[in-house]
Amino acid sequence: MMSRIKILSWLTVIFFCWTLLGCSDTIESVQAFNSESKSPIPRVENISEVAPPKLIQELNKNFSQTKPEVKILSPQIDEIVNSQDVSVSLQVKGLDIFKDEELGMGPHLHFFLDDKPYQAIYSASEPIILEGLAPGTHTIRVFASRPWHESFKNPTAYAQTTFHVFTATEDNNPSQDEPLLTYSRPQGTYGAEPIMLDFYLTNAPLHVVAQENPADDIADWRIRVTINGESFLLDTWQPIYLTGFNKGQNWVKLEYIDENGNVIQNAFNSTVRAINYDPSLQDTLAKLVTDKISLDKVKAIALKDYQGLQEVKTQEKEEIIEEELSEEVEEVKEEKSEIVEEELTPEVIEEELVEDVTDIAEPSVNESKPENRKVEQDKDILPQEIEPTADLTEEQNEQENISEELETKENKQEDVNDSDNQ
Template identity: 30%
Template sequence: MKIKTNIAIILMGILLVGCKQKTSEANATMSPETEASENSSATQITLEKLESSPSFSEASLKLMKPSEENITNENDSVAFNFDVKNYELGAQTNSNLTQMLANSDKGQHIHFIVDNDPYSAHYESNFKKELTPGTHYLVAFLSRSYHESVKNPNAFVAKKVTIGKTASNGPKVDLNTPTIIYSRPKGEYAGKDTENLLLDFYLLNTTLSEGGNYVKATINGQYFELTEWVPYIIKGLPKGEVTVKLELVDKDGNLLPGAFNSVERKVTLKE
């Protein structure tokens, strides 16, 4: 009897071990799928149109100096003088969006962009800028304190300048053809500023529409077709490095000619 009992105990032990192994294998198969589903939900990026900003339809920006296209300097520092009307530099924009988006405590300003590189912000109409010798393409526009561009035809400047006596061999850009200029997002974000990122750009010589030219935005690998020239809010971004790519394309999705019409930037989101 003892032998039969021992055999029964051994057989039950083997069955229990087998059941545990099958249960473990089943969990190993299901776990990656569940984790992928959770990660997909957690990193779903969305775009929403930003609305209710003050329009500043009467604001204007005009470049007074330098007035010439060729600038000969003994050094690389160039003095810029803008005429700003119906817009107060240094003031906080009167909008509750100052609490929702990353906002400059220095107020409204000029986004000054050289060769479609990241902008520098200027809170006064007169400033100096270091420019290397050669040909450069300047785009400047008025910005709200939370960095949204003022999109009216009198609120921007686009100009080609050559510093020194010799033009550079850099990219040839025609600022009179359809062109996209990248603005936001930019740099680093922390805390609540990571929840809503402003996606904003400036367009020259084109409109966007369904069935016409549009902007293809790629954000961490997710694609969006932007058929309206409006600011957008990016939501659902993970912490860490974020890649944003903007392309100005025709109705068939072909990149429009122009050295600036495809641009990619990286920004960082911190806790």
Template identity: 55%
Template sequence: MIGLLTILLTACGDRLTATNLPTSETSNLPVVQGRISEVAPPALIQELRPSLERYAPQVTILSPLAEQVFDDTQVIVKLQVSDLPIFQDDTLKLGPHLSLIVDNEPAAAIYDLKQPIILENLAPGTHTLRVLALRPWQESFKNDGAFAETTFHILTKTGKNAPDYNLPLLTYSSPQGIYGAEPILLDFYLSNAPLRLSNTANEDNNLQDWRIRVTVNGDSFLLDTWEPIYLKGFAKGNNWVQLEFIDGQGNKVENEFNTSVRVISFDPSYQDGLSQLVRGDLSPTIARSIVDPNYQTIPTPEEETPVIEPETSIVEEENPVVEETPVIEPESPIVEENPVIEPESPIVEETPVIEPESPIVEEKPVETETIEKVEETPEAIESPLTTIPETKEINEPASGIQPPLEVEPIPEPQNNSEQKITIFDRVQQTLNRFQLASSPAEKDIELPTLDPELFSNVERS
């Protein structure tokens, strides 16, 4: 549908000025002068550019359709692009994108086709949409299919903003907006332009000798090649740039949009992503994220590596923490507290507490004040063999009582003696104990005596 011219030359010396035109036309064109001059592209852009050379984007306008008439001033635009990933880097806010131009107004950057694109408050009449596929630094792709256009109408058709597709069409791309660094890109797109066969004038077809006249702040120069160039010498503040499509005789080729002008601003303090890219403030690693969306994951481990280094120093600080192991030593005295068992030894020494039981024996005579207890003693005699274990415990403290006159517990230390006594002697001692506890009035009572022969058959203990 649209013929394209794809002649790309790299030598800056091939730029044309008015002196390259036929002598008859030399006086009609200005010569390059003033502060503006062409320089090489920024080094970082030259390094990134090959990353996108493999793409040949194909742009399509799905809506509005060609020659479509709308009964509203609002139009929804739907675009499609293939063979080019469009995205915007989160940090630098740059990336491959589409440039949407309504009529000859400044372009809008489209980074996400999933978001709705709505044109509002369009004036009644004819309008034309043009869409370009751009690199992150605003340079347009020049392949066939990287450009699309369509003409539609609001309420009615008019002759304005309707280019002739049989004639060459110039689309202004860059510069536009605010810039914080030089050089500044100058770029454009040509549609339906004939192939240039030579640098000489062709009287039969002046269109083959087309040129682009560039004017910056009143200083003009000519281009006969279709390629981006970088310029420096812009003044701080506002600057204006104009592009014109002319033939071999220096005459403007009349068609809509073949003459376009933009006002741009140059502020060296501006710190957007493009300005950092042009200045070279970015490392190639970070800058590569604007040409490859998947490359964003690669710089992250590189940024983490310096974080690992301080972590190693933290590990070194933990070594003195290991030296604090002597803290275990205070725990050793805790082990020495085992002598706590020693308090149990005084418990063993408390065994002499048994001695207070001896006063209990003294209380027994108090209970024997009655005579009835004396009368009961014969009953205990009836079963001396069965009560032997009990009398053994009672009489052990009294085994050493040799003087019958005292019942004091003094003889108790003599319990350790190994002297053996007969059952008869024990019974006799018991009787003597009761005899001592009796009152003087009862001394006349005669107690029955036991015949030793009764115990002659009993073994001595």
């Protein structure tokens, strides 16, 4: 009998271990504390929790001692604004907020208006203008965020104010005394898994305090997460990284519930968002969660004005080259100066000799110079008659002889013609 009990015990242990191993890659669905009166939650089949990406763990070391202080300077709590356009002024201390131009990420603020998705704010130097607000009550929530959109969870990192446009209403007016859930991530479009889930809690009691006396009014809490219809519970306030999202559109719902699984009534304690998963999108966040970017390069999103090792090496190399060129230029200048000095010495001597010779050759100032004289032609002298030369006389005689011969021939020809006519 005892052997059968031992065998059954071992079989039970083996079956239990096999069950745990079979579920190790998925999130176990859990029910709220008083689960006997609740219908069981379907088992989570697709969504799995994984460890934070290595690069994010490394970058997070840069913020281990960072405790930002965020304040909303205007509008003030319960302020009535007589305009539908409202100017919001913020103040941030203890954290440099900026966006790296190349990577498009950096420490920033998550700015929420009512129950709308947040707006990322990378500079608090200028006021934020909210245009065309509906009349009535509105609430602004702001908290500091790391570059990959994980919230800082120290108390001063969060600020909240509720104001009224013209008059107060019941909408968008959370109780200051009740726990408040602010849904943060996921939001927008993602290019890679894992996808971070993160939120901010206000006025949430410690579990130890809530569980100390079951008869008191302090309710213990959980965050119920539902993704594409699959639900699970979280009892710690920290981000988790998930896989198993569908390509295309997904929906995520966060609820702040009590120990009986009921949503604690307060504005924004139940929020749902639609997100997109597009694996073809390879932005900086996608590269960050899949380790497809170097740690040296991605540090630029965590540290303002960061110069990577490659940039430092390039700068040092340029400085060395510039220094070497400067030395070469100085050497060339010195050599040229020496050559000029060597060439200049004989020229100076030659110039001095030329000056001496010039001084000797030039007449003295007292010597008189010859005056210019004009030679005038005597107007009384007439040109002499030129007698013809012998050569010229002979030519004239020859021409006269030729003329006489021509006349004689012409006369003879006339006589011949006359005889023919007769």
